[in-house]
Amino acid sequence: MPQMAKRLRTNAWAKSFERSFTAFSRETMRASTNAVERAVAAAAKHRSPPPGAGDWLVGVAIGPAGMRRYRLYRPPAIKFGEKLPLMVMLHGCGQDAKSFATSTRMNRIAARERFLVLYPEQDRLANAQGCWNWFDTHTGRAYGEAALIMAAIDQVCMLYLADRTRIAVAGLSAGASMAALLVTRHPERFKAVVMHSGIPPGTAHSPMSAVGAMHGLRPTRPLVAAPVEIGAAWPPLMVIHGGVDRVVSAHNGHAAAHTWAQAAGALAGKERQVQRGKRYPMTVTEFKRKGSAAATLVQVGQLGHAWSGGAASQPFGDVQGPDASRMVWSFVAKQFRA
Numbered sequence: 001m002p003q004m005a006k007r008l009r010t011n012a013w014a015k016s017f018e019r020s021f022t023a024f025s026r027e028t029m030r031a032s033t034n035a036v037e038r039a040v041a042a043a044a045k046h047r048s049p050p051p052g053a054g055d056w057l058v059g060v061a062i063g064p065a066g067m068r069r070y071r072l073y074r075p076p077a078i079k080f081g082e083k084l085p086l087m088v089m090l091h092g093c094g095q096d097a098k099s100f101a102t103s104t105r106m107n108r109i110a111a112r113e114r115f116l117v118l119y120p121e122q123d124r125l126a127n128a129q130g131c132w133n134w135f136d137t138h139t140g141r142a143y144g145e146a147a148l149i150m151a152a153i154d155q156v157c158m159l160y161l162a163d164r165t166r167i168a169v170a171g172l173s174a175g176a177s178m179a180a181l182l183v184t185r186h187p188e189r190f191k192a193v194v195m196h197s198g199i200p201p202g203t204a205h206s207p208m209s210a211v212g213a214m215h216g217l218r219p220t221r222p223l224v225a226a227p228v229e230i231g232a233a234w235p236p237l238m239v240i241h242g243g244v245d246r247v248v249s250a251h252n253g254h255a256a257a258h259t260w261a262q263a264a265g266a267l268a269g270k271e272r273q274v275q276r277g278k279r280y281p282m283t284v285t286e287f288k289r290k291g292s293a294a295a296t297l298v299q300v301g302q303l304g305h306a307w308s309g310g311a312a313s314q315p316f317g318d319v320q321g322p323d324a325s326r327m328v329w330s331f332v333a334k335q336f337r338a
Contacts, residue, residue, distance in 0.1 A: 049098075050073075050102045050107055052111060053076045053111060054075045054076050055072075055074040055076075056073060057160075059071075059072060061152035061155055062148075063144070063147050063151045064144065065148055066123070067148070068121060068122065068123060068148045068149070069123075070097065070118060071097040071119040072116060072117070072118050072160065074116055083162065083163040084114055085115040085167070086118060086157070086166065086168075087106065087115055088117075088120070088167065088179075089104065090120060090149070090170070091119065091172065092172040092175050092197075093127075093129045093131040093173060094129060095130060097120070100119060101119055102313075102314055103307055103315075103316060103317040104172075104310060104317075104324070105310075105325055106328075106329075109329050113333070116162050118152060118153065120152050122145075132145055132177070132178040133145055134174055134181050134201075136205075138206050143185070146181055146182050149178070150189070153189070164189075167191060168191050168192040169183065169192075169194070170193070170328050172197055172198070173196075173198060173247070173248060173305065176195035176197060177195070177198040177199045177200075177201070179198070180200060180256070181201050183237075191332070192235050192236055192332045192335040192336075193235055193236075193238075195238070195239050196239075196324060197241055197248050197305055197306075198248065199213050199256075200220045200223075200255050200256035200260070202222075202223060203219070203220045203252070204218060213252070214247065215249055216249030216251030220252075220256075220259050222263065223260065233264060236293055236294055236296070237256070237257065237260045238328070239256045239295065239296070239297045239298065240324050241297075241303075242303030243300060244304050245303070245305045246304060247304075248305060253299065257285070257295045257296070257297035258295075260287075260294065264289050265289050266288055267287060267288065267289070268285055268287050269285065269287070271283050271285050272285075275322075279321060279322045280302040282298050282301075283299040283301070284298050296331065298322075298327065302320075303318055304318065306318040307321075308322055308323070308327075309324050309325065309326075
């Protein structure tokens with residue numbers, strides 16, 4: 001009898017364990033399935049194009065510093081053999097190609113005005129926050145990333161017939177600083193450069209110095225540009241910066257415009273107060289040399305660290321600001337015509 005009771009207790013325990021294990025396995029499988037479904041949905045959302053007509057193409061640029069993905073927006077109804085201008089857009093920290101395109105809505109302007117838009121994308125393995133390492137010049141990492149972006153530009157020119165004589169670059173925050181670095185290294189490749197909420201080149205050289213530069217605590221070195229007459233000067237610069245930017249001090253916007261103008265031998269003109277509708281007012285200063293603007297500074301007093309006029313649904317966008325994307329294209333198109 002004791003042995004039979006023992007067997008009964010053992011069987012009861014085994015059945016209880018089996019029921020518990022089955023329930024646990026069922027819940028684990030359900031949780032795993034949900035996790036996989038969420039991951040698949042997130043990947044599908046990342047691959048899906050931003051709103052609007054046109055092609056949203058994917059590519060990879062490869063160089064000595066590794067590889068980087070990029071997205072290319074191509075407007076609809078391109079004719080056979082047609083060469084379109086190319087706008088390079090460099091996202092800020094915490095963004096990727098799609099979120100930057102969605103925030104700036106540059107593709108809408110590209111569809112109307114007919115130009116290509118290239119969105120290089122930083123790898124999270126290279127920077128956990130998705131920032132371009134524009135500051136890391138001591139190790140050479142900044143120059144390696146600049147070379148990868150140039151490789152993406154060359155690839156788009158070859159595969160999609162972008163017009164090599166009409167290329168401009170614009171960026172936000174770390175993307176703005178990388179845009180300036182690109183142009184100082186390859187001035188002959190670009191017709192215009194736009195820095196939105198960025199830090200001028202020569203202000204930082206390491207992660208630690210970049211933090212000081214972001215807060216406006218580091219001086220910017222003078223930039224050395226060749227005289228305009230010998231055709232090696234840098235292209236015109238537009239700077240857009242918010243007056244209440246708590247991430248990148250507005251001091252950097254002033255420094256970028258003044259340093260660029262000084263290198264070109266340009267002088268500041270009279271400030272203009274501009275306001276469009278109910279958007280934030282802005283102060284515009286042009287720095288000219290022989291009648292041509294070498295630098296343009298747009299100060300938006302009520303703007304923080306965000307793309308001015310950017311989509312309200314996206315981080316780092318302020319819909320109340322003047323439309324930076326329209327300003328950027330207007331500035332760039334003028335340089336293309338010149």
